[in-house]
Amino acid sequence: MAPSKNKRQKTENGNSKDSDELWELDEETLNSGAVGFTASQIFIKNPSCVAYTYDDIIMMPGHINFGLNDVDISTKLTKNISLKVPFVSSPMDTVTEHKMAISMALQGGIGIIHSNFTAEDQADQVRKVKRFENGFITDPICLCPNSTVADVIKIKEEHGYSGIPITDTGKMGGKLMGLVSSRDITFITDTSMQIKEIMTPREKLSVAKKGVDLHDANEILKETKKGKLPVVNENDELVSLIARTDLLKNSEFAQSSKDPVTKQLLVGAAIGTRPEDRDRAAKLVEAGVDVIVVDSSQGDSVYQLEIVKHLKETHPKLQVIAGNVVTPSQAIHLIQAGADGLRVGMGIGSICTTQEVCAVGRAQASAVFHVAKFARKYGVPILADGGIKSTGHITKALSLGASCVMMGSMLAGTDEAPGEYFYQDGVRLKRYRGMGSIEAMSKGSEKRYVWENNSAHSIKVAQGVSGAVQDKGTLLRYIPYLVQGVRHGMQDAGVKSLDETWEKLYSDKLRFEIRSPAAQKEGGVHGLHSYQKRLF
Ligand SMILES: NC(=O)C1=CN([C@@H]2O[C@H](COP(=O)(O)OP(=O)(O)OC[C@H]3O[C@@H](n4cnc5c(N)ncnc54)[C@H](O)[C@@H]3O)[C@@H](O)[C@H]2O)C=CC1
Numbered sequence: 001m002a003p004s005k006n007k008r009q010k011t012e013n014g015n016s017k018d019s020d021e022l023w024e025l026d027e028e029t030l031n032s033g034a035v036g037f038t039a040s041q042i043f044i045k046n047p048s049c050v051a052y053t054y055d056d057i058i059m060m061p062g063h064i065n066f067g068l069n070d071v072d073i074s075t076k077l078t079k080n081i082s083l084k085v086p087f088v089s090s091p092m093d094t095v096t097e098h099k100m101a102i103s104m105a106l107q108g109g110i111g112i113i114h115s116n117f118t119a120e121d122q123a124d125q126v127r128k129v130k131r132f133e134n135g136f137i138t139d140p141i142c143l144c145p146n147s148t149v150a151d152v153i154k155i156k157e158e159h160g161y162s163g164i165p166i167t168d169t170g171k172m173g174g175k176l177m178g179l180v181s182s183r184d185i186t187f188i189t190d191t192s193m194q195i196k197e198i199m200t201p202r203e204k205l206s207v208a209k210k211g212v213d214l215h216d217a218n219e220i221l222k223e224t225k226k227g228k229l230p231v232v233n234e235n236d237e238l239v240s241l242i243a244r245t246d247l248l249k250n251s252e253f254a255q256s257s258k259d260p261v262t263k264q265l266l267v268g269a270a271i272g273t274r275p276e277d278r279d280r281a282a283k284l285v286e287a288g289v290d291v292i293v294v295d296s297s298q299g300d301s302v303y304q305l306e307i308v309k310h311l312k313e314t315h316p317k318l319q320v321i322a323g324n325v326v327t328p329s330q331a332i333h334l335i336q337a338g339a340d341g342l343r344v345g346m347g348i349g350s351i352c353t354t355q356e357v358c359a360v361g362r363a364q365a366s367a368v369f370h371v372a373k374f375a376r377k378y379g380v381p382i383l384a385d386g387g388i389k390s391t392g393h394i395t396k397a398l399s400l401g402a403s404c405v406m407m408g409s410m411l412a413g414t415d416e417a418p419g420e421y422f423y424q425d426g427v428r429l430k431r432y433r434g435m436g437s438i439e440a441m442s443k444g445s446e447k448r449y450v451w452e453n454n455s456a457h458s459i460k461v462a463q464g465v466s467g468a469v470q471d472k473g474t475l476l477r478y479i480p481y482l483v484q485g486v487r488h489g490m491q492d493a494g495v496k497s498l499d500e501t502w503e504k505l506y507s508d509k510l511r512f513e514i515r516s517p518a519a520q521k522e523g524g525v526h527g528l529h530s531y532q533k534r535l536f
């Protein structure tokens with residue numbers, strides 16, 4: 001959009017002629033609204049006192065002089081954590097447990113493990129992410145030689161697999177004694193028979209040595225034509241297992257979010273602001289958590305300020321994201337307390353009823369713009385949390401200054417989200433609920449929503465609902481779709497990277513317009529008798 005220096009040249013007969021450079025837009029055209037409006041005009045010089053959100057706003061196209069694959073969306077989550085992909089999964093019990101966190105990190109984002117667990121169980125989730133090695137099953141179910149055929153059948157029924165390593169202890173880390181597979185038990189009618197009678201014993205097994213890389217391990221699997229390959233250490237103790245069925249999934253993830261030293265995946269976890277959350281945080285840190293999100297709907301409280309200060313003093317290497325906030329007046333306190341990142345959004349999530357119940361909150365585009373502009377002065381990145389319904393919303397959030405987006409409903413219906421699929425009216429769904437819904441509260445977060453001291457007159461005030469979202473399949477396809485959608489948006493807006501986006505945002509080169517309700521309708525699908533919407 002930036003006009004260049006060159007002037008239009010007049011020829012002798014009075015016609016205009018281009019030189020090699022671009023023509024220049026005159027000031028009058030620039031300032032007339034013909035090319036949209038600056039973010040300051042929309043959000044700051046805002047005579048109507050109206051707050052806006054993603055759907056209200058549309059971005060003006062820019063000039064494309066680069067290819068789609070040249071668009072770089074790498075970013076910062078916090079002062080010290082960089083990500084290749086600006087996506088974060090919400091700390092909610094229907095969104096982020098270890099499987100979601102692993103898949104998010106493999107694909108360049110990060111997952112924040114929810115806190116509706118005991119502190120020990122939440123730390124265990126963190127450990128599972130940290131132990132994860134792509135393609136290696138590091139916590140396989142094992143049996144011992146004295147286990148029975150009935151035990152194998154039970155595991156097959158419960159988990160769907162039957163290639164089970166047999167160790168002397170019946171646990172991971174025990175001495176490898178053999179392997180039992182479906183084939184070994186097919187014709188056996190006596191289910192009390194011990195496994196040592198039927199397993200493939202250790203001496204007949206192909207194994208890989210600890211430290212083997214995935215490529216070599218896969219080659220051994222192909223050669224042996226076996227379903228499972230145990231990996232053992234120098235004492236012949238089982239350290240992991242590789243499954244043939246995972247071969248296809250074992251592609252390299254060049255973008256993955258990893259600790260540069262340990263090479264382990266990055267992971268976050270949420271805590272509350274109660275005194276006992278300090279112990280929870282200590283357990284999470286011990287398990288290797290990289291970032292803690294202090295999780296409140298209204299982050300500007302003495303409770304949060306105290307715990308943020310405590311975390312920064314006690315665990316100096318830990319990154320802390322504080323929030324939620326929607327104004328600079330809230331943000332300043334948390335930045336002063338030492339926050340390394342801020343989470344922005346109040347009452348705008350798909351399952352949130354906070355604005356309805358508490359009358360407090362802010363439309364999300366306004367919240368993101370104002371907090372991001374303010375926090376930038378202190379080098380604190382912003383996480384735009386909630387209200388994301390499409391790739392367009394992600395692009396808008398980033399273009400208004402957010403460094404990352406946090407998503408709940410967008411990710412809840414994927415294979416990697418906790419919970420089982422179910423059918424309702426022929427549609428395949430997964431449950432999704434607010435952490436302040438009655439259902440989630442009764443599972444753990446109850447303490448937050450009852451009157452102090454848990455008196456006999458306790459009244460729970462829900463600030464969220466529970467519902468369901470449609471099946472989206474695996475994140476392995478969904479995240480690349482989201483990434484590509486954002487790249488298209490940035491290319492159309494004429495920006496090649498997020499740094500360039502923000503440079504243009506704050507120098508008034510990125511332009512926007514407010515859409516009327518009719519314009520919003522026009523921007524969606526309309527006028528059709530029926531249609532199908534396939535995402536990819
Ligand atoms: N982003 C959003 O708009 C919203 C998010 N949520 C989600 O719901 C969950 C719960 O959020 P909140 O209700 O904000 O939880 P919260 O635990 O921060 O606050 C619940 C109540 O407990 C009080 N409280 C907190 N720490 C205290 C302490 N140390 N001593 C005494 N009182 C204390 C708070 O003042 C508040 O009244 C979170 O997962 C949050 O992300 C809930 C509502 C809105």
Ligand SMILES: O=c1[nH]c(=O)c2[nH+]cn([C@@H]3O[C@H](COP(=O)(O)O)[C@@H](O)[C@H]3O)c2[nH]1
Pocket residue numbers: 090091092297345347348349350351352353354355385386387388406407408409410433434435436437463464465
């Ligand atoms: O008012 C609320 N009541 C709740 O019960 C609740 N649970 C989660 N959250 C917040 O919503 C975000 C996810 O929003 P989306 O589904 O729109 O992505 C999340 O990331 C949270 O910030 C809640 N807000």
Ligand SMILES: [K+]
Pocket residue numbers: 347348349350351352353354
């Ligand atoms: K809402």
